[in-house]
Amino acid sequence: MFSSSNSEDNFSLRRSGTGLSRAATFFSVMDYWILVPVLILVLIGLFVLQSVASDGIGTTLNYPSGFYRQIGAVLLGLALAMLICLMELPTLRLFGTILYFVSLLLLIYVKVDGYSLRSITGADSWIRFPVLGSFQPSELAKIGIAMMLATTLSEMKSGARNYLDGSIRIALISGIPLFLIMTEPDFGTSMTIVFMVAVMIFVWGIRWRYVFMVVSAFFIALPLIWNYGLSAVGQKRILTFLFPGHDKRASYHISQSLAAVSSGGIVGSSGKPVNVPVKESDFIFAAIAEYMGLIGVIAVISLVTIFVTRTLIVSFSAVKDNPAQGYTITGLISIMAIHYIENMGMTVGLLPITGIPLPFVSHGGSAMISNFISLGIILNISMNQRMLRLQSNL
Numbered sequence: 001m002f003s004s005s006n007s008e009d010n011f012s013l014r015r016s017g018t019g020l021s022r023a024a025t026f027f028s029v030m031d032y033w034i035l036v037p038v039l040i041l042v043l044i045g046l047f048v049l050q051s052v053a054s055d056g057i058g059t060t061l062n063y064p065s066g067f068y069r070q071i072g073a074v075l076l077g078l079a080l081a082m083l084i085c086l087m088e089l090p091t092l093r094l095f096g097t098i099l100y101f102v103s104l105l106l107l108i109y110v111k112v113d114g115y116s117l118r119s120i121t122g123a124d125s126w127i128r129f130p131v132l133g134s135f136q137p138s139e140l141a142k143i144g145i146a147m148m149l150a151t152t153l154s155e156m157k158s159g160a161r162n163y164l165d166g167s168i169r170i171a172l173i174s175g176i177p178l179f180l181i182m183t184e185p186d187f188g189t190s191m192t193i194v195f196m197v198a199v200m201i202f203v204w205g206i207r208w209r210y211v212f213m214v215v216s217a218f219f220i221a222l223p224l225i226w227n228y229g230l231s232a233v234g235q236k237r238i239l240t241f242l243f244p245g246h247d248k249r250a251s252y253h254i255s256q257s258l259a260a261v262s263s264g265g266i267v268g269s270s271g272k273p274v275n276v277p278v279k280e281s282d283f284i285f286a287a288i289a290e291y292m293g294l295i296g297v298i299a300v301i302s303l304v305t306i307f308v309t310r311t312l313i314v315s316f317s318a319v320k321d322n323p324a325q326g327y328t329i330t331g332l333i334s335i336m337a338i339h340y341i342e343n344m345g346m347t348v349g350l351l352p353i354t355g356i357p358l359p360f361v362s363h364g365g366s367a368m369i370s371n372f373i374s375l376g377i378i379l380n381i382s383m384n385q386r387m388l389r390l391q392s393n394l
Contacts, residue, residue: 022086022383029390030085031382033310037303038360038375042074044288044300045361049280051291058256058279061363073365077372084376085383089322092380096147096328099373100173103144106137107180125184138189139370141177143377146196146331148173153204154324170197187234188354192338199334200327203319234354241352253277257347261289268293280363282355285347300361304340308333314382321388325381332374 022029049070053063061067087095106127115128126134152169155161161169174197182190226235240251253276260274260283268291276283288296311333319326336359343358345351357364359371 022088022387025387025390026085026383029383029386031310031314031379031386034307034314034375034379034382037307037310041300041303041307041360044292044296044303045284045358046071046074048284048287048291048296048361049363052273052280052284052287055273057273058276058283061280066363069365070363070368073368074372077369077375080369081372081376081379084373085379087380089384092377093151096144096150096377099140100144100148103137103141104177104180106135107141107177110137110180110184125181125186125189134366136364136366138177138181138184138186139366140373141181142189142193142196142335143332143370143374145174145177145193146200146335147328147377149197149200149331150324150327153200153327154322157204157323170201185234186355188342188356192335192356195338196331196334200331203315203330204323204327237353241349244349253283253353254346254349257283257286258349260286261348264289264291264293264296266293267295281357282343282353282362283347284358284362285344288361289347301344308337308340311378311382314378314385317385318381321385325384329378329381332378336371336374 046067049061050067052059053061053067056063084092084095110125110127113127115126115134125138126136128134149170152161152166152173156163156166174193178190178193181193240254244251256274256276260276260279263269263271263274274286274290276286279287285297285300288300292299311329315326315329315333317326318329339356339359342351342354342356343362346353346356357367360368
C-alpha cells in the first residue's frame with residue numbers, strides 16, 4: 001500500500017534508535033478525538049437498534065439473536081481495529097494488498113455462489129457463510145481500492161511512476177472491482193467508489209480542465225447510466241425524489257421516514273412507533289430522531305462532524321510526511337463522509353433513497369466490521385503522525 005519513501009525509512013530508524021515502539025506508546029499516541037466519537041456513535045446505534053428490534057415495527061431483524069450478532073460484529077470490528085493500530089507501515093502495506101485481492105476474489109465468487117438477496121435488496125451482492133451469516137464483499141473492496149490507489153498516486157507525485165503508467169494503473173485498480181459491483185447491480189456502492197477515487201485524485205492534484213472534462217463526460221453518459229447502470233428500483237427512487245408522488249409505492253419509504261422524524265419531538269416519542277421499512281439499517285437515522293428526538297439528532301451530527309473534521313486534519317498532516325498515508329486516509333474518510341451525508345439526507349427527503357447505511361450506527365455485520373477496519377487504518381496513520389512529533393521532541 002504505502003510506498004517506501006525516505007520519510008518512512010527515516011521514521012523507522014529514528015524510532016528504533018530511541019527505543020520507542022508502537023506498543024509501548026499505544027495509549028499515549030492514540031487519537032481519542034477520532035476513537036471516542038466513533039465509540040459513542042456505536043453505543044447510540046446499539047441503543048436505537050435494540051429499541052427498533054424489540055418493537056418489531058418496520059424491520060425484519062430477528063430479536064434478540066440479530067441484536068446479539070450486531071454486538072458481536074462491533075466487538076470483532078473493534079478488536080480488528082486495535083490490531084491494525086499495532087501494525088508497522090510495511091505490515092500495513094501488505095495488509096492493504098491482501099485486502100484488495102481477497103475482495104476481488106469474493107466479488108467474483110458472488111457471481112457463482114448461488115446465494116442472492118436480489119428479491120429483497122435489488123442486487124446480488126452478498127455471500128452466505130456457514131455460522132457467520134451473509135457478507136458483502138464490496139465493503140472490503142472500497143478499503144482495498146483506497147489503499148492500493150494511494151501507492152500509485154504517491155509514486156506519481158514523487159516521479160517514480162509516469163502519468164501514463166499511473167493512469168492505467170489507477171483505471172485497473174478501481175475499474176475491475178467497480179465493474180463487478182456495477183453488474184450486481186449495486187449503484188449506490190458504485191457511486192461511492194467513484195466519489196472516493198475522484199476525491200483522492202483531486203487531493204493529489206489535477207488541473208481544473210480535466211475536472212471539467214470528467215464532469216462533462218458524466219453528464220453526456222447519463223442516458224447510458226440510466227438505462228444500463230440503474231436497476232428498476234433505483235430509477236423509481238430517483239424519479240420519486242425528483243417528482244414527489246410519482247409512484248405512491250416508491251414514495252412510501254420517504255413519507256414514513258418523515259413521519260418518524262417529526263414524531264420524535266425534542267426528547268423522543270413514547271407513543272406507537274412509526275412503520276418505516278428497513279428501519280434498522282437504511283433508515284436508522286429516522287429511528288434516532290423518533291426514539292431520541294432532536295437531542296439525539298444533534299448529538300449524532302455533532303459526533304460525525306468531530307470525527308470527520310479530525311480525520312481530515314490528520315490527512316492533511318500525513319500528506320507532508322508520507323503522501324501515500326495522506327491519500328489513504330482521504331479516501332477512507334471520503335467514503336464515510338458520503339455515507340453520512342447520503343443516509344441523513346435521504347431520511348429527510350433532501351437526497352434520493354439509496355441502500356447506503358449510516359457508518360457505525362446501522363445494523364449490518366459486514367458494514368460494521370469494514371468500518372472498524374477503516375477506523376483502524378485511520379488511527380494507525382494518526383498514531384504515526386503523533387509518534388513523529390514525539391520523536392522530534394526527543
